[in-house]
Amino acid sequence: MNRTKLRVAAPLALAATVALGLSACGADNEAGADDDATTSSLSGTLNGAGASSQEAAVGAWQAGFQTANPDVTVNYDPAGSGAGREQFIAGGTDFAGSDAYMDDEELASAKERCGSDVIEVPTYVSPIAVIYNLPGVDGLQLSPDTAGKIFEGKITTWDDEAIKADNPDADLPSTKITPVHRSDDSGTTENFTAYLSAAAPQGWTGGTVETWPVKGGEGAQGTSGVVAAVQGGEGTIGYADASQAGDLGVASLKVGDEYVGPSPEAAAKILEASKQVEGRGETDIAMEIDHGTTEAGVYPAVLVSYQIACLQYDDQAKADLVKGWLSYVASSDGQQAAAEGAGSAPLTSALEERISGIVDGISAK
Template sequence: MKLQRHGLVVALAAAGAILLAACGSDPNAGGSGAGATSSANSPAVDCNGKAGLTAEGSSAQKNAMDVFAQAYQAKCANSKIAYNPTGSGAGVKQFTAGLVDFGGSDSALGSAESGPAATRCQNNPAWNLPLVFGPVAIAYKVAGADSLTLDGETAAKIFNGRITTWNDPAIAALNSGVTLPAAPINVVFRSDDSGTTDNFQKYLKASSKGAWTQDAGKKFTGGVGSGAQGSAGVAQAIAATEGSIGYVELSFAQDNELGIAKIDSGAGAVELTDANVGKAIAGVTVTGQGNDLVLDLTKTYAEPPAGSYPLFLATYEIVCSKGYDAATATAVKSFLTVAATDGQANLSAAGYAPLPAEFQQKLLTAIQAIA
């Protein structure tokens, strides 16, 4: 089934009404859905912590956070969360400065970020908890091209300026029967520090057979194109200019009615669907230690399972393992517990892949260990 946002408002309203009627603030109640635990198995939620949580960061998870916020308030009627989608770089900085309760980042903390984050946590480690899996679309607007297939090598050459026109032979070879114009390619990239950019460039580096010679990182390094602020800005810029292509989370591509390229990893074109993304996520391994759940996506990018769509990111919630005051620790744990269970039910409708079952228990174990 394709990931779709259509009907999200109705689905959320219905889900909220059911939860409010059935759960109230009962700590043992919970919803169920694809990838989420049933109410019988959901961990207890303590609704007596800090009433107003604050968080900031990844714009890629903004729509997921809206889903989680509604599930959280349905579970804990007097509790709210304010999430500011300013980008991964800003989220890490705000968390490290102690200005928000947790940060959202599409990349795990780097070595230069871990020390300041630990200082913010009263000299305790900060943990990277993967809560949201978001497919990244290579989105485009090309008149007459209702279908577009790219592989890692061709995509890399587009985004570093080695392929500059839509009818280039390399693109044509992957798109038999599709009429592509002899028009320039307009690349659009994220101008702000972005974990989406980091993951996209890691994908290009891993999958392009050496065609991507630039670095990865939260700044776009391709050297071509025009920048736009945030995921919404990139999608709007592509939609506004014929012949444009960029990388953006699925929900933003859908909202702007953009074309979404299929990816050929060597065994044929693969469409971006729930099932195809799930095949790729299932092969990812955890490389972090203990409850620091850092994921290794590079191998999946380079050698995805057959029939899988390999371009996705994991958004981490950056939290203190210890160091919160008691009320904040209680609220952070409660929100993340609801997000990892009840909150997973409506993620597919919002453009995300529900949390894989193999990660859910590890994630809940880490959440409960926050002190």
């Protein structure tokens, strides 16, 4: 699917479901840390699937949510954004996580599955880090054009003149470059290629896509798979949610006349210039991101990950569970937990309030 949008979700190298005992807080229980856990009336199981980029955040949400609601379990399979949307549309899960918002065809299918409007709200904002493994080279800097040519296979060694121009003080070896990309349909890939398409139209010609379009390099499934592949080979370079970069080198990208690193603060600034996708309903907050911005201090390679759910469910218990889960995820407590556990950028208070109003509308048919 070719979309010039920003989303929010991605896949996995863990082929197994990550069962996270998450407690759901009730519709009236805002799932906040201040609530008395003993008063929670929620119980049961929620099943979700989607972006592997959210895995660290989901773990943080799990900890806070389970404390408030010990009788609820949330299973989340980080199978990737595309797989998450597919499973949700097919009725196999109660909610989905996605680094890409649904296209019009998916949205129509999701409404049919739900028998109601669909909730699609951004809950996770994180920079996409360009990670690399090149001993002796710290503080790598890349212009968008250079990055695009590396990932398209046009620049093949680390001592290429274009990389030298971005890093005049670095001692760059003649090591062969091995680009690592996602082998599965990925919201992270779509957001990263959206950045390359907008910021480096000459260096990158692969378009904005969920499925990696360039032959060659090394493919790996899920965020964890890309990270492992970059760790496992010298001269490797890849892209992954910044929260999972670990000890790998992380490049700064050129924005205007400066090089900016992938901090949560720099990523959050791009939302200030973002616009909502036109033609969507009141429960759908899909965002268009300006990946080509040259505004100072902004890190433009970002993903905005969404939680996708039905506005109505077949029974009240399921509706209450989904409402409780989404209420916590989008709350100040939930956003702070993700910031501390995954390095994400918390939502603005205005966006939190808007999402809360949407989630409050979840009900039984």
